[in-house]
Amino acid sequence: MDPEDLSSMPGYEGHIEYLGDKESEGTLRITDLRLSDSAGYRFRLITSGDKFAGSPVSLTVTDVVLEMVPTSVSESESVTLTCRTKCTLDPIAAFIWYKNGQPIPNSNTYSLVYSLFSVSSEDTGRYSCAVEGHEDLPSAEETLTVRYGPRNTSVSVSPSGEIVEGSSVTLTCSSDANPPADKYTWYKKNIASPKASGQSYSITNISSEDRVEYYCEASNSKGTETSIPVHINVMSVFPWVPVMGVGAVLTAGALLVIIYCTLKRRSTGGSDATTDTQSVHHDPNSDPYTGLNMRTMSPDYDTLANVRDSPSDTSPQRDTKPP
Template identity: 90%
Template sequence: MSNCVLVVLGKDGWSVTYTTLSICALKGSTVNISCSYTYPSNHEIKTAFWFTKWESGMDPEDLSSVPGYEGHIEYLGDKKSDCTLRITNLRLSDSAGYRFRLITSGDKIAGSPVSLTVTDVVLEMNPTSVSEGEGVTLTCRTKCTLDPITAYSWYKNGQPITNTNTYSPVYSLFSVSSEDTGRYFCAVKGHEDLPSAEETLTVTYGSRNTSVSVSPSGVIVEGSSVTLTCSSDANPPVDKYTWYKKNVASPKASGQSYSITNIISEDSGEYYCEAENKIAS
């Protein structure tokens, strides 16, 4: 936080001092709005509280009595000089200007507002679907600047990603492979219990590791039947299978499985399949 800021209220003997006039904090965390005050020694304090809304012609409402704030805020101050306010389990809706109100036997005054901005952590992935060899940029964002300078933690499928520049909000994958497919999220160092939502990276690639299985296996006799099944790794999945017999130019069949029934000697030979998806064959 910045150095102490003295806010003088324009009356002799009155002052309010904050450690900062602007606070950026993470959703779900706890923040203390540090504050101290002075007032004329011949006055007696009647009440001291914080508020966010003050309509013209009406007294401001103590936040502790506003529905939804019970157990959410805590006045840590006293009736001497401390006016610190604690807000726990911060919500995005807690973003507001917070003002301290002091009522004494001789007067009533209000301090200047302290601006609180509550931010969540957002992971932006660009793009979310790529072909192998392309690049992806992941950016961990907050809508205000956390103080002090923030470091980041990166995760894939729930596990920490090592060897990353933790002081940069950007994590780059320069040439992705299928192994980079997964669910990613980020968090601010020290607040790993308050991570971003997950983003899923999809890596597409053409068919590979194509193989053929035979059923039944072993020696095939004339008059029997056999089924050949083609399998291949691809993303998106293979949508076209074509069967060939070695040294025969024209395809024999299509589909993932190819059945040969009532086998004769001319069916003998080597068979192979070609697998294709929308990326490549």
């Protein structure tokens, strides 16, 4: 049976590569080795007068395979990993175990079996193995799936903070579960009957009666968990509040006007009083009574003044009126 020319065989495009000048030397590179590449290989020289074939060389391709049983478990169950290879191994060869591409600490073992006991959600990931000394040839990865019930169940409120009476609010329930939670139930605190179902719960035209605590219950095939209650803070707004607001503004405006007018009146009244006071102080030079000088009206004025001013004169005053 004549050897087959790999360059003409289907499925080898991009899988083999000829190196060298193909005259004085030649090199064949096979990339991405497969089990089907196990065979005998030899080169053949073709000249103008004859053909010459070299001695065949045998290539055996082996692989490392990871077997995982089972690949999907519930928490607290166990998983067995087995690393298999067709290579002839040293009796004391060790195996290296990987999770998500990183070596598992303290996992090197001389046994081709590695067990995970009482798994948890943290054991979920991609696993592979390799033979020590051939870490560059690890097995293909197998994915372990761990099923568990809802955990870290919580409620978020949108919008957050105070909710104005008459507006709307939406509550959303979230949880970590595998498989994902497929049932959500909403409750008011201290009320046994459920209020609604679904991952989100909306309250429209909210009122003061809704100012209570709410919580949700998340469930899947593995279990159920209840969230911590959250309080809805509803701010009451009465119909007369806007009227009072307008009245307060008008009252404040009127008060300002009254204060201004009062201050203005006081200021104007003070200047008028000053003017009136000044008007009653007549100029002595212009007073029509200036001519009635008491000293010039009677020659006896000084005498009368002296008599009245003298304390020693106790005799009755005579009538000086001429007869």
